Amino acid sequence: MNGTRHLRPPQVSENKDNVCRIVVLGSPGVGKTALTVRFLTKRFIGEYCPTLESVYRYISDKSDDEDVRLDILDTAGQVSTSWNEGYALWGDCFVLVYSITEYSSFEEVHRLRRLLESSRRSSSMCCVVVGNKNDLVYERQVTMAQGEQLAHEVGCRFYEVSVCDWLQLPQICDIFNDLHAIWKRTKTLKDGRQRKSSSSAKFKQAIQKVISGKSPTTKKLSSSNSGVT
Numbered sequence: 001m002n003g004t005r006h007l008r009p010p011q012v013s014e015n016k017d018n019v020c021r022i023v024v025l026g027s028p029g030v031g032k033t034a035l036t037v038r039f040l041t042k043r044f045i046g047e048y049c050p051t052l053e054s055v056y057r058y059i060s061d062k063s064d065d066e067d068v069r070l071d072i073l074d075t076a077g078q079v080s081t082s083w084n085e086g087y088a089l090w091g092d093c094f095v096l097v098y099s100i101t102e103y104s105s106f107e108e109v110h111r112l113r114r115l116l117e118s119s120r121r122s123s124s125m126c127c128v129v130v131g132n133k134n135d136l137v138y139e140r141q142v143t144m145a146q147g148e149q150l151a152h153e154v155g156c157r158f159y160e161v162s163v164c165d166w167l168q169l170p171q172i173c174d175i176f177n178d179l180h181a182i183w184k185r186t187k188t189l190k191d192g193r194q195r196k197s198s199s200s201a202k203f204k205q206a207i208q209k210v211i212s213g214k215s216p217t218t219k220k221l222s223s224s225n226s227g228v229t
């Protein structure tokens with residue numbers, strides 16, 4: 001996806017229906033801002049001020065086959081000690097980031113997943129697990145197999161990346177694009193089910209009216225029938 005990046009806060013009044021909201025969560029310093037900025041601007045900027053909280057709007061180019069609109073919320077690192085239920089309720093999808101050089105950040109992903117589940121009162125949600133900083137192989141504390149196992153337990157996709165490695169940019173874009181694709185699929189299914197259930201409810205109501213003889217259609221039908229006989 002060769003999208004244009006719009007680093008501006010989303011307009012609250014805009015129709016949310018076609019915007020996928022992604023929340024990036026993880027311990028302080030695991031690279032949440034670096035990951036978000038890499039996807040949005042394709043650049044890696046070495047140092048960032050510790051994030052308080054920022055929302056970025058991404059809109060794909062019009063020339064793209066698919067219109068992709070994302071609101072990405074880059075959270076502050078200390079989220080699980082001061083958990084904000086709003087993150088869980090605001091987001092459609094979640095990126096759970098840890099650093100492969102910090103085992104405690106890996107454990108934090110478990111905690112965050114549990115917090116998300118209890119806030120959303122559901123164990124099924126659209127998320128991915130991302131192990132970052134895989135350029136720092138000599139400082140590795142979390143193996144790739146452990147990351148894969150965690151993602152398997154959580155029931156989501158797993159990515160191990162280095163945000164600072166330019167060559168891994170396609171994988172970083174995949175993280176957000178895959179989430180958007182899963183969200184879109186789920187939404188289409190949900191919308192379809194809603195349409196189906198509302199049309200089947202209408203059908204049942206119509207049948208009920210026909211049976212009880214209250215329907216104008218019934219009257220019309222019976223009057224035309226009587227004309228024939």
Ligand SMILES: Nc1nc2c(ncn2[C@@H]2O[C@H](COP(=O)(O)OP(=O)(O)OP(=O)(O)O)[C@@H](O)[C@H]2O)c(=O)[nH]1
Pocket residue numbers: 026027028029030031032033034035045046047048049050051052075076077078132133134135136161162163164165
């Ligand atoms: N070696 C290496 N350093 C990285 C990588 N990604 C991010 N960093 C560095 O890790 C540090 C923290 O990155 P941030 O993006 O600020 O981390 P954060 O999770 O947003 O931090 P908070 O905003 O404090 O929660 C910075 O010095 C980055 O340059 C990576 O893939 N490899």
